Amino acid sequence: MRATLTLQVIRHQCIADGIYELTLDGRGLIDSVDPGQFLHILVGSGDVHVLRRPISIAEFDRGILRIVFRVVGAGTRWLSKQYEGALLDVLGPQGRGFPLPSSVSRGLIVGGGIGVPPLLELAKRLAHRGVELDVILGFPAKAHAFYSDEFASFGTVHMVTEDGSLGTQGIVTDVVRNLHAEHSLSWSHFFACGPHGMLAGLQTYFRDQDIDGYLSLEERMGCGLGACQGCVCETKGLLNRRVCTDGPVFNWREVVL
Amino acid sequence: MNTAVDLAGLRLRNPVMPASGCFGFGREYAEFYPLSCLGAVVTKAITGSGRRGNPTPRVTETDGGMLNSIGLANPGVDAVLCDELPWLRQQGVPIIANAAGSTVDEYCEVVDKLSRSGLVDAVELNVSCPNVETGGLSFGVDPDILCQLVTAVRPLCTVPLIVKLSPNTTDITAAAGAAAAAGADALSLINTLVGMAIDVKTRRPILARGVGGYSGPGIKPVALRMVYQTVKSVNIPVIGMGGIRTGIDAIEFIMAGAAAVSVGTANFTQPDACVVIVREIEEFMRQEGIGCLEEIRGCAL
Numbered sequence: 001m002r003a004t005l006t007l008q009v010i011r012h013q014c015i016a017d018g019i020y021e022l023t024l025d026g027r028g029l030i031d032s033v034d035p036g037q038f039l040h041i042l043v044g045s046g047d048v049h050v051l052r053r054p055i056s057i058a059e060f061d062r063g064i065l066r067i068v069f070r071v072v073g074a075g076t077r078w079l080s081k082q083y084e085g086a087l088l089d090v091l092g093p094q095g096r097g098f099p100l101p102s103s104v105s106r107g108l109i110v111g112g113g114i115g116v117p118p119l120l121e122l123a124k125r126l127a128h129r130g131v132e133l134d135v136i137l138g139f140p141a142k143a144h145a146f147y148s149d150e151f152a153s154f155g156t157v158h159m160v161t162e163d164g165s166l167g168t169q170g171i172v173t174d175v176v177r178n179l180h181a182e183h184s185l186s187w188s189h190f191f192a193c194g195p196h197g198m199l200a201g202l203q204t205y206f207r208d209q210d211i212d213g214y215l216s217l218e219e220r221m222g223c224g225l226g227a228c229q230g231c232v233c234e235t236k237g238l239l240n241r242r243v244c245t246d247g248p249v250f251n252w253r254e255v256v257l
Numbered sequence: 258m259n260t261a262v263d264l265a266g267l268r269l270r271n272p273v274m275p276a277s278g279c280f281g282f283g284r285e286y287a288e289f290y291p292l293s294c295l296g297a298v299v300t301k302a303i304t305g306s307g308r309r310g311n312p313t314p315r316v317t318e319t320d321g322g323m324l325n326s327i328g329l330a331n332p333g334v335d336a337v338l339c340d341e342l343p344w345l346r347q348q349g350v351p352i353i354a355n356a357a358g359s360t361v362d363e364y365c366e367v368v369d370k371l372s373r374s375g376l377v378d379a380v381e382l383n384v385s386c387p388n389v390e391t392g393g394l395s396f397g398v399d400p401d402i403l404c405q406l407v408t409a410v411r412p413l414c415t416v417p418l419i420v421k422l423s424p425n426t427t428d429i430t431a432a433a434g435a436a437a438a439a440g441a442d443a444l445s446l447i448n449t450l451v452g453m454a455i456d457v458k459t460r461r462p463i464l465a466r467g468v469g470g471y472s473g474p475g476i477k478p479v480a481l482r483m484v485y486q487t488v489k490s491v492n493i494p495v496i497g498m499g500g501i502r503t504g505i506d507a508i509e510f511i512m513a514g515a516a517a518v519s520v521g522t523a524n525f526t527q528p529d530a531c532v533v534i535v536r537e538i539e540e541f542m543r544q545e546g547i548g549c550l551e552e553i554r555g556c557a558l
């Protein structure tokens with residue numbers, strides 16, 4: 001039988017404006033994590049906040065997990081105040097993460113804002129296999145940017161900000177176009193997580209190209225277990241699919257954004 | 258000590274069941290505990306054809322609970338009979354199938370198929386979904402229309418027929434009386450209260466559909482009052498629900514006269530909420546020297 005887990009916070013860090021990283025001790029409780037999976041975390045005792053918050057796992061190393069989130073409301077504000085020694089009630093690891101196809105020859109990783117964290121574990125795994133990676137990370141501004149150094153260990157990083165305060169000015173699809181069209185780079189696979197508009201932009205950009213790709217979606221969640229049908233996405237099939245359990249990662253050709 | 262209850266001829270080992278829509282068809286929660294620990298399982302709403310439901314966002318937390326506007330998403334009665342209920346049948350727990358539709362004919366089709374399948378122990382008629390344009394609530398708020406619907410499905414339903422009532426009405430006892438007069442074997446209440454939340458940054462409603470059903474601890478006093486009023490006004494059993502998250506909450510509903518209780522939103526907070534509630538009911542009975550729930554049922558009336 002499954003059960004919720006109690007994980008201790010062993011490190012608390014503010015890594016950018018409004019962005020927090022918590023390191024959790026899952027040793028003896030969590031044996032493995034697929035890149036792109038998330039933890040469904042109880043806020044307080046659950047008396048005031050009845051819904052858990054889905055937070056993606058940025059990295060997993062021998063039972064130690066790093067999770068990253070942006071403070072957007074009362075629930076994530078509470079989470080941002082859980083310091084070393086605090087205990088979190090979590091469900092997970094939840095969801096279907098990124099597949100690691102053996103056919104990846106050169107990979108493109110595209111992250112936007114709070115969509116960046118789940119791509120870190122993916123980059124690590126692909127790099128360890130010797131896959132060459134181009135990584136494009138987009139943020140509104142320098143103050144919101146994080147993890148460029150972490151990704152630099154695994155591939156060539158291109159930073160892009162909307163206001164130009166760090167890296168190229170623009171949005172991630174501008175950089176994709178630049179690398180592809182002007183520098184003649186091409187990829188066997190792309191992996192992306194970020195705002196809806198960014199994912200839709202990538203779908204449009206790659207529409208006529210022979211490329212495999214995976215998108216990780218974000219949606220407001222209820223149970224996080226696949227029962228409530230709250231967090232669905234539209235697909236080309238007759239029924240919706242559930243972001244929490246059929247996803248959050250989907251084949252880029254399957255979802256309708 | 259005995260927690261068993263009799264509900265319109267159904268023998269339940271305890272009075273606790275998940276509320277429709279909060280438990281899927283049971284598979285996800287069966288990973289956390291054997292479903293046979295429950296009094297019954299109430300399925301997600303089942304319609305004639307498969308439905309995608311409403312656009313997202315269709316759930317959001319709000320003070321004291323949450324809002325949903327799922328919109329009866331389900332794979333349709335034929336797929337449910339083929340893919341879900343045979344599995345659920347093997348879990349050793351009574352099955353209450355929640356039936357919904359947009360027209361009287363659709364309700365009749367769903368109830369008829371479920372009833373004939375031999376896979377369900379009771380049918381709960383969903384006449385109170387606030388999240389669809391037609392069907393659902395439009396059948397539940399007008400006692401005359403409700404009476405016509407229950408009268409139409411009654412002869413097709415060979416298992417106990419439960420009618421799930423909406424709180425979004427001036428007088429819930431009028432709907433309760435109409436359902437009972439038309440042949441309902443039991444009532445369940447309350448469904449969600451219509452509510453909304455606005456994102457002040459985007460200046461738009463958070464839910465894509467604008468409004469949704471409010472559930473969770475915040476609605477408990479309203480639900481308890483409506484169960485109390487309904488139990489006094491009809492002679493058929495009532496399944497009470499609305500904001501129950503502890504055994505003590507459940508005991509309150511039983512003292513207000515509920516034959517059994519349903520647990521909804523609490524399943525999202527803690528996946529084992531229902532079994533914890535069963536344990537807490539037993540603990541209360543032990544502490545208070547209560548031998549069976551009949552001793553306290555309706556004692557607050």
